[in-house]
Amino acid sequence: MSTSDLQGRRALVTGSVQGIGLAIAEALAAQGAAVVLHGLARPGELEAARAALRQAGAPQVDAFAHDLRQPDQVEALVNAALAGGAVDILVNNAGIQHTAALAQMPRAKWDDILAVNLSAAFDTMRLLLPRMAEAGYGRVVNIASVHGLVASVQKAPYVAAKFGLVGLSRVAALEYAAAGLRASGGVTVNCVCPGWTETAIIQPQIDARAAALGASRDDAIRDLLREKQPSGRTSLPQEIARVVCWLCEPAAHNLTGASIPVDGGWTAQ
Incomplete structure (x- = not known):
């Protein structure tokens, strides 16, 4: 993709102060897009992310820390983003996780995970897609999960949210398929x-497996992947980011309603 493909575009990336979200924000910035960062960050983390995006080439970087568990905060985030200009690209990446058997899953965890991983995406899409349709260009990329395609034990709210995100995305893709033109x-x-993928969200599972096996982190990762991911390799956040950038290309105007696995063959089994 040439550096002009996203020049003049503006992207809102939720959950973008670390991990996959930050990698996506940096990749979009490197293609010339202005970026709206978002995340509940530790002290200094938001400024570090902002500096990384400027270094990557973003012509403008805004940053917000709204709590996506609250619908009014999601709407406030969108309004704050729009105050700086049109949003052409929306990446719903924010996500939280908690592992426990269904019968032991705290109800509060169910509510929080569904709110952040699914309902927040519904609200950002509800508020931004009509504007994208009016402009004739828009890209929504929802970071679901392999768990939006297949299930695993002890992840009931996470799997429910990610399956819901895949379904929600397909509905939106159909409703907006005719918006705009190839040009x-x-x-x-x-x-x-x-x-x-090598992110903070999987670290508790790696730590638990390492403790159970009395093994190193690398050995714990290999053991985890042996169960599910035939490649035996994790992905890096930067590799996921390259897929997202490709979906944002103007040439991808007819690629809509897809759920693209980057899973080393997991869902091919």
């Missing part, structure tokens, strides 16, 4: 479904 780029809605 304008059209409006598309897709999901990227990562398998095991």
